[in-house]
Amino acid sequence: xxxxxxxxxxxxxxxAVCLAAFNGMDFLAQQLTSILQQKRVxxxxxxxxxxxxxxxxxxxxxxxxxxxxxxxxxxxxxxxGAAKNFFRLLRDVNxxxxxxxxxxxxDDIWLPEKLFRAHEVLLKIxxxxxxxxxxxxxxxxxxxxxxxxxxxxxxxxxxEAAGPGCTYVMRKELVYAIQALIKxxxxxxxxxxxxxxxxxxxxxxxxxRWIIDDCAGMLYRQHENxxxxxxxxxxxxxxxxxxxxxxxxxxxxxxxxxxxxxxxNPFVKRWSGGSRAGLLxxxxxxxxxxxxxxxxxxxxLSCIALCLVGSRPQ
Numbered sequence: 001x002x003x004x005x006x007x008x009x010x011x012x013x014x015x016a017v018c019l020a021a022f023n024g025m026d027f028l029a030q031q032l033t034s035i036l037q038q039k040r041v042x043x044x045x046x047x048x049x050x051x052x053x054x055x056x057x058x059x060x061x062x063x064x065x066x067x068x069x070x071x072x073x074x075x076x077x078x079x080x081g082a083a084k085n086f087f088r089l090l091r092d093v094n095x096x097x098x099x100x101x102x103x104x105x106x107d108d109i110w111l112p113e114k115l116f117r118a119h120e121v122l123l124k125i126x127x128x129x130x131x132x133x134x135x136x137x138x139x140x141x142x143x144x145x146x147x148x149x150x151x152x153x154x155x156x157x158x159x160e161a162a163g164p165g166c167t168y169v170m171r172k173e174l175v176y177a178i179q180a181l182i183k184x185x186x187x188x189x190x191x192x193x194x195x196x197x198x199x200x201x202x203x204x205x206x207x208x209r210w211i212i213d214d215c216a217g218m219l220y221r222q223h224e225n226x227x228x229x230x231x232x233x234x235x236x237x238x239x240x241x242x243x244x245x246x247x248x249x250x251x252x253x254x255x256x257x258x259x260x261x262x263x264x265n266p267f268v269k270r271w272s273g274g275s276r277a278g279l280l281x282x283x284x285x286x287x288x289x290x291x292x293x294x295x296x297x298x299x300x301l302s303c304i305a306l307c308l309v310g311s312r313p314q
Contacts, residue, residue, distance in 0.1 A: 012042040013119045015169070016098040019106065020085035022050035025059060027107035027221060032063060032070075034110040041115045044069045044098070048089045050079040083195040086165070090179050091186070095172050102169045103196075107221045114217035118169035121213055129170045129203050131163040132213035134220035146220065149212040150291035155267065157204035158253050159289045159299065162212055164220060165196030174208050181259065191255055193248075198256055205260040247274065247306065279307040 017035055021028060035045055047070065049057050057075045064070040073092060079085040086103065095101055100122070102115060118130040137143045148163035162168070178199060182189050192198045203210050254272040262268050267285075271278040282289070283303035290296045 012040060013100060013116075014042045014044070014098045015100045015102055015115050015119070016093065016095055017043055017045045017102045017104050017115075018086065018089040018093065019045055019047045019104040020050070020079075020082050020089065021047055021052070021056055021060065021106045022079075022082075022085070023052045023054045024049075024056045024106035025054045028056065028059070031104065031106055031108055031110075034108075034112075035104060036067065036069075037112055038110065038115045039112045041119060042069075043115065044071065045104075046071050046073065046089060046093050048073045048085050048092075049075055050081075050085050051076060081193070083193055083198075084190060086195040087182055087186075087189055087192075090175070090182050095175055095179075098172055100169050101172055101175045103165050105164075105166045107223070108166055109219040109221070111217050111219070115169065117213070117215060117217055121211060122169065122171065125211055126209070127211040128174045128208040129162075129168065129199075129210045130213060131161075131169075131200075131210070132167045132218075133216040134164055134167060134218055135216045136220045136222050138222050143219075145216055147214070148291075149214045152204075152210070152212070153291060154288045155285075156289060156291050157201045158257055158262070158268070159249070160291070160295070161194060161196040162200040162210055163196075165194075165199070166220070167218065168196060168199060170199075170203075174203055177206065177208075178202050185259060188255075188259060192259070193252055197252070198259070201256045202260045205257075205262050249302075250274065250279075250306070276307045279303050283307065 015038075019031075019035075024031075032045070035043060047060050047064075049060060049072075051057075060070070060072055064072050073089070077088070079088065082105070100115075100119060102118070104110075118132070121127070122130050131148065133148050134146050135143050136146050148167075181202065189198070200210065250271070254268070257263055257265070257268045257272065263272075271282040280303070283300050286296050286300035286303065290299045
């Protein structure tokens with residue numbers, strides 16, 4: 001393989017980092033510094049800025065003038081969310097010159113060997129995509145390990161991501177395939193609310209091998225402006241409960257299933273229409289739909305609740 005040959009020749013593995021930004025001036029400098037300081041890899045950062053009001057656009061332009069490995073995509077678009085911004089990056093960036101593609105939020109801190117470890121794990125087990133645990137941290141200095149490396153199950157990818165998207169590192173062949181689908185189904189992909197869930201679903205449903213590492217390679221910042229933060233605490237629980245009760249989650253599962261080529265799969269067809277019988281059937285397959293035991297139980301209860309109230313994916 002090319003990466004193994006490059007390692008023998010002491011050529012650093014090349015990584016394209018796709019960073020989506022919006023009003024990022026509070027934390028973006030610290031995030032970019034941690035990416036630029038990655039060890040034993042050659043990094044190029046592609047930045048797409050959702051139209052901002054805090055001078056993020058001008059600041060990243062100045063950074064690009066100081067660092068030749070920071071490339072800014074044209075400004076001015078309003079995406080309205082991180083997922084659409086990342087889809088724009090996947091659509092518009094040419095990844096031909098890179099071995100791996102990674103994804104970055106604007107407010108975290110990457111540990112110095114985050115990308116190199118991902119590269120080593122992917123080579124060691126011959127996987128196509130990598131994600132990992134993270135260490136969440138709060139303004140008061142407290143930290144907590146967030147484990148995402150529970151054993152993958154048959155259908156988890158249709159109902160959850162493989163962890164935070166900012167931990168994802170993929171071989172470019174997988175990214176090419178995702179990129180082709182995004183370009184072909186651009187309008188439909190805009191309806192997907194979580195890019196990291198979509199990427200994981202595409203990979204797993206199309207036979208790509210995904211590894212979830214138990215090592216936490218980054219500090220995952222938690223603050224009041226997180227679009228999607230750590231799934232813990234009462235606030236996070238009720239936020240997700242509302243999405244479950246109105247059918248948003250299953251609607252996203254049905255949409256993603258169709259986009260990744262599983263719309264006619266017998267398993268998907270049993271519940272994607274939102275019938276009470278289908279939701280009840282899905283409830284009793286909860287063990288195949290989430291990785292963590294707690295989430296399996298909550299998934300079962302959520303399906304039962306939707307069945308009782310008659311909510312349909314919408």
